Amino acid sequence: MSIRERMSGNEAVAHAIKQINPDVMAAFPITPSTEIPQMVSTFIANGECTTEFIPVESEHSSMSATMGACAAGARAITATSSCGLAYMWEVLYVAASDRLPIVMAVVNRALTGPININCDHSDSMGARDAGWIQIYAENNQEAYDNYIQSFRIAEHPDVRLPFMACQDGFITSHAIENIELIETDKVKAFVGDYEPENYLLNKDMPMAIGPYANSPFYMETKWNQRMAMKNAKKVILEVAKEFEKISGRSYGFFEEYRMDDAEYVIVIMGSAAGTTKDAVDALRNQGIKAGLVKIRVFRPFPGEELAEALKNSKAIAIMDRAESFSAYGGPVGSELKSALFDAGVTAKTVNYFYGLGGRDYTVETATDVYQDLIDITNGATPVQFKYIGIRK
Amino acid sequence: MAFNFKEVMNKPERFAPGHRMCAGCGAAITVRTVLRALKPEDKAVIGNATGCLEVSSFMYPYTAWEDSYMHNAFENAGATLSGIETAYYALKKKGKVTDNYKFITFGGDGGTYDIGFQSLSGAMERNHDLVYVCYDNGAYMNTGTQRSSATPMYADTTTTPVGTESNGKMQNRKDLASIIANHDIPYVAQSTLLGTMKDLYEKAEKAIYTPGAAFLNVMSPCPRGWRYDTPDIMKICKLAVDTCYWPLFEVVEGKWILNYEPKKKLPIEDFLRQQGRFKHLFKPENEHLLVQYQEEVDRRWEDLLFKCSR
Numbered sequence: 001m002s003i004r005e006r007m008s009g010n011e012a013v014a015h016a017i018k019q020i021n022p023d024v025m026a027a028f029p030i031t032p033s034t035e036i037p038q039m040v041s042t043f044i045a046n047g048e049c050t051t052e053f054i055p056v057e058s059e060h061s062s063m064s065a066t067m068g069a070c071a072a073g074a075r076a077i078t079a080t081s082s083c084g085l086a087y088m089w090e091v092l093y094v095a096a097s098d099r100l101p102i103v104m105a106v107v108n109r110a111l112t113g114p115i116n117i118n119c120d121h122s123d124s125m126g127a128r129d130a131g132w133i134q135i136y137a138e139n140n141q142e143a144y145d146n147y148i149q150s151f152r153i154a155e156h157p158d159v160r161l162p163f164m165a166c167q168d169g170f171i172t173s174h175a176i177e178n179i180e181l182i183e184t185d186k187v188k189a190f191v192g193d194y195e196p197e198n199y200l201l202n203k204d205m206p207m208a209i210g211p212y213a214n215s216p217f218y219m220e221t222k223w224n225q226r227m228a229m230k231n232a233k234k235v236i237l238e239v240a241k242e243f244e245k246i247s248g249r250s251y252g253f254f255e256e257y258r259m260d261d262a263e264y265v266i267v268i269m270g271s272a273a274g275t276t277k278d279a280v281d282a283l284r285n286q287g288i289k290a291g292l293v294k295i296r297v298f299r300p301f302p303g304e305e306l307a308e309a310l311k312n313s314k315a316i317a318i319m320d321r322a323e324s325f326s327a328y329g330g331p332v333g334s335e336l337k338s339a340l341f342d343a344g345v346t347a348k349t350v351n352y353f354y355g356l357g358g359r360d361y362t363v364e365t366a367t368d369v370y371q372d373l374i375d376i377t378n379g380a381t382p383v384q385f386k387y388i389g390i391r392k
Numbered sequence: 393m394a395f396n397f398k399e400v401m402n403k404p405e406r407f408a409p410g411h412r413m414c415a416g417c418g419a420a421i422t423v424r425t426v427l428r429a430l431k432p433e434d435k436a437v438i439g440n441a442t443g444c445l446e447v448s449s450f451m452y453p454y455t456a457w458e459d460s461y462m463h464n465a466f467e468n469a470g471a472t473l474s475g476i477e478t479a480y481y482a483l484k485k486k487g488k489v490t491d492n493y494k495f496i497t498f499g500g501d502g503g504t505y506d507i508g509f510q511s512l513s514g515a516m517e518r519n520h521d522l523v524y525v526c527y528d529n530g531a532y533m534n535t536g537t538q539r540s541s542a543t544p545m546y547a548d549t550t551t552t553p554v555g556t557e558s559n560g561k562m563q564n565r566k567d568l569a570s571i572i573a574n575h576d577i578p579y580v581a582q583s584t585l586l587g588t589m590k591d592l593y594e595k596a597e598k599a600i601y602t603p604g605a606a607f608l609n610v611m612s613p614c615p616r617g618w619r620y621d622t623p624d625i626m627k628i629c630k631l632a633v634d635t636c637y638w639p640l641f642e643v644v645e646g647k648w649i650l651n652y653e654p655k656k657k658l659p660i661e662d663f664l665r666q667q668g669r670f671k672h673l674f675k676p677e678n679e680h681l682l683v684q685y686q687e688e689v690d691r692r693w694e695d696l697l698f699k700c701s702r
Contacts, residue, residue, distance in 0.1 A: 068477075069479035
């Protein structure tokens with residue numbers, strides 16, 4: 001029987017860490033992810049978990065130490081947010097190229113400029129091309145479930161890529177919700193032991209990692225990473241299927257909410273999906289065919305599958321919680337529009353920005369977006385790249 | 393164990409020939425000597441900051457390292473090795489690793505004194521059981537001799553070029569061995585390439601086999617950056633210690649120990665004159681700079697004597 005509990009998203013991830021008991025964790029505090037290493041340190045201090053914790057002097061070092069530990073043959077993890085993730089930028093790429101299956105809990109927070117501790121996705125969206133798998137959670141339950149699945153995906157021999165398990169700063173990381181935990185023995189059996197093929201502390205076969213590889217080899221390295229990312233699609237679904245067996249909860253690349261006959265669709269990621277669902281329900285009660293697609297897996301990007309799910313929509317609002325300053329839309333907008341174009345989906349699309357730096361996103365906000373979609377369907381010109389809720 | 397040159401030289405080589413370091417490179421000699429101090433039965437994982445050593449010793453698909461080796465980036469060799477060392481304890485505790493491993497990382501002065509300083513300081517303060525070896529050649533040699541905080545005063549580098557308005561680098565070099573000693577770690581030593589390499593070998597052995605963090609600062613001349621006749625490397629190193637420019641010392645559990653005091657302290661000109669990077673100091677109009685240089689060397693030497701006599 002699963003265990004019914006109440007906890008915050010950070011507690012949920014820390015609890016999963018305790019259950020998995022990885023070999024090494026290196027971390028540096030940054031709001032709002034700080035609680036995760038704090039809680040793990042407390043578990044260690046009380047003998048509830050035997051992970052070796054490295055209290056590094058910066059996030060650049062937390063990623064570097066985690067990489068060293070992982071290359072040495074250990075299951076190694078870290079957690080961070082915002083500028084902490086930005087400070088790791090350089091080595092994120094190295095970790096992916098070295099094919100180190102590190103799992104990092106990312107508690108999404110706005111990047112500084114100006115400094116802001118609240119949620120948006122600018123931190124992990126900035127790292128979207130670093131070669132890491134990225135999965136986003138809507139609520140505490142998903143943060144916990146995604147975290148447990150992440151090891152199986154990252155460490156799979158066909159994948160071997162680092163993994164960001166993302167959740168929304170404060171909105172889920174600090175909000176206490178009901179949650180169903182899985183028994184520790186089941187979690188341990190599901191995650192399994194980490195048994196890498198090649199590692200630094202293999203006495204029978206020394207290993208050299210991190211070479212100088214110029215033009216004759218660099219492109220092949222990238223190709224291999226690309227193939228691994230492609231393989232991750234299959235593995236993510238396989239792992240989700242197995243996870244359903246122990247949890248009863250099913251996961252895919254994205255969640256479709258009241259999409260069967262939906263005409264007006266919001267595509268969104270993270271906690272705002274929950275808010276949007278309320279708006280969908282209210283509109284459905286009024287007979288309006290509203291639907292929602294919540295992207296869970298952003299890397300690898302399930303472009304073809306999303307296009308298939310959206311092909312019968314009349315109008316689609318693609319919601320970005322991060323600016324990319326391309327002056328032509330946000331990261332989710334650009335990628336999804338491109339996928340829709342390739343698939344020949346001709347629904348009208350708008351790409352909006354919302355919730356930057358923790359700006360409220362309410363049921364009313366979502367309802368207004370659906371009204372825009374109805375207007376667009378009725379002939380109004382879409383206003384692209386709107387900042388929702390901005391003061392004039 | 394008394395130093396036996398023949399025995400030491402007969403130990404298996406752990407840094408294989410065929411790497412692409414320049415002929416006469418001081419860093420390569422440093423690496424070979426340090427690795428020789430490992431007991432043959434002990435395994436090791438070697439870390440390396442980006443630099444000449446890394447790009448010349450591990451060009452895919454070839455490696456010159458007989459032991460496991462990890463290069464991560466320029467500024468994070470200390471942190472990377474602290475992760476490896478921690479993983480070793482975690483896996484040993486679980487019985488997944490049974491052999492004895494030692495952890496040694498190499499970085500040039502760029503990766504150690506400057507861009508990697510924070511990562512090094514963190515690894516030392518946390519007292520991981522590892523040895524950080526700085527092969528100090530006094531500039532960013534891999535990118536073409538730009539100044540570092542290890543570059544000596546008045547050196548002509550490509551970012552402190554000598555010109556009508558410039559006499560080279562304006563600042564003194566950072567005293568990194570002293571800074572690391574103030575991290576209160578079990579073992580710090582300064583060495584260079586001398587004679588049979590006894591000094592460096594013995595310090596490497598102590599550093600490797602002292603539990604906890606250890607730091608070796610090894611002056612490792614670069615013939616291209618320093619502009620001396622390549623075969624003169626041993627002469628240059630000897631002059632560095634005999635002029636007291638590069639003193640040999642150890643800091644063991646906080647106690648400063650002077651390892652060598654020249655019978656006759658030579659003037660700093662004897663060291664500087666050998667090197668093209670100081671050529672401008674020997675123009676008649678720059679005589680006062682040499683006087684100033686000598687004063688600085690003397691000041692630092694006196695300071696070291698004071699620390700060692702406490």
